[in-house]
Amino acid sequence: MADFFQMGGYALYVWSAYALAFVVLLINWLGPYFKHKKKLKNASDFYLLNREQEHDTSA
Amino acid sequence: MMQWFHRMASPAWFYRFSGKLIPFLILTFTPLLIIGLYGGLVTAPSDYQQGDAFRIIYVHVPAAWMSLFIYIVMAVYAVITLIWRIKLAEILLISSAPVGVGFTILALATGSLWGKPMWGTWWSWDARLTSELLLLFLYLGVIGLYRAIEEKRTASRFVSILVLVGTVNIPIIHYSVEWWNTLHQGSTITLTEKPSMHIDMLIPLLMMAIAFKVFYGISLLIQARAELVEREFNSRWVRELVEENSDG
């Protein structure tokens, strides 16, 4: 097991490369995910506000 | 056929369809990634020359392939944008850029982490490394240009031209190791010849390559959905979607 983590003495390079890959994938997953959520929220705030205003004017 | 094509290109239809597709992509991606990582880090034997340092190949090469692949896909969307002016092609084009940046940075950085222990240097201005760095600037240029132009349909047209101009860099990156003397070695896997890699090392590499490709699909679709909602803000389908969500 210790051998596995030492990577034949190249642990720093190998594990840094894999850690970096993890970070890049995570950013490219969560980035768009939260952007999508935000855009939906913006749209829903906008339309809900419009609906309330319509009610106000009709009342 | 044309009817199908037009229905696919309708933003509302694409939004619903991609929402159903994403879970399947995630279900494909996860096992591929786990098996690929296990194969690359555990079952693949050490290299006769490079020992365990060669295991960086399992993130480096798939990332480098994706950096080229995504750019070629963007060029296809660019042609569709310029000739047919299909809105969905514009969305898919610009939504590919961030994940393209990610894979290009990953290819460059893991290459550096591999170059230091093996070649003896983090960086060198040889033809392969320099042309890949240029690719990163092209991706960043695409994002910058798109953001700089307010009207998004106009922005998409200018971005498409930039992407098409940049495609000359793609064959240069690919053939750089053959056309010139470089520090970077030649291609291990080519379409025409048998791969110069042991089969136990090769299979995890291909697994990782497919996993990264599926990941591109996931990232692209989520990004495109976000762009669609933003661009189609005033359309009926976004309104219906929002009202569906708030009622339910």
Added chain:
Amino acid sequence: MTPRRKKRLLLVLLMIFGVSSATALALKAFDQNMMFFYSPTEINAGKAPENRDFRIGGLVVQGSVVRSEKSLMVKFDLTDTKEVITVQYAGILPDLFREGQGIIARGQLNDGVINAVEVLAKHDENYMPPEIADAVATAKEAN
């Protein structure tokens, strides 16, 4: 395809053609500068620049590596299988430096010897486990 789309397609093709030919010409003009290193044959033919650093690439000749006992100084011959040139270097060698390995050294030419300031290892695109590499080597010797 409508005539308007045909016209757009033509413009796109024209642009791609224009940019590619310009790039091809530029690369042709800079061909020599795109070369990362010179071979021993080119250097012995006097093609390498004088009074400035350049790179030389070649294989380390078997049995030619001489290490100084007092310092990091190391001397070895590089070959492209035709000509040979000697390289001197004082510094840390990359892990892959060994006899028979492809090496790229940067430095200046002085009396037929390269005084290197940097030595990089170039590895090939073949990957295999050590047992297989041994088997390949034995098979080659048998032939």
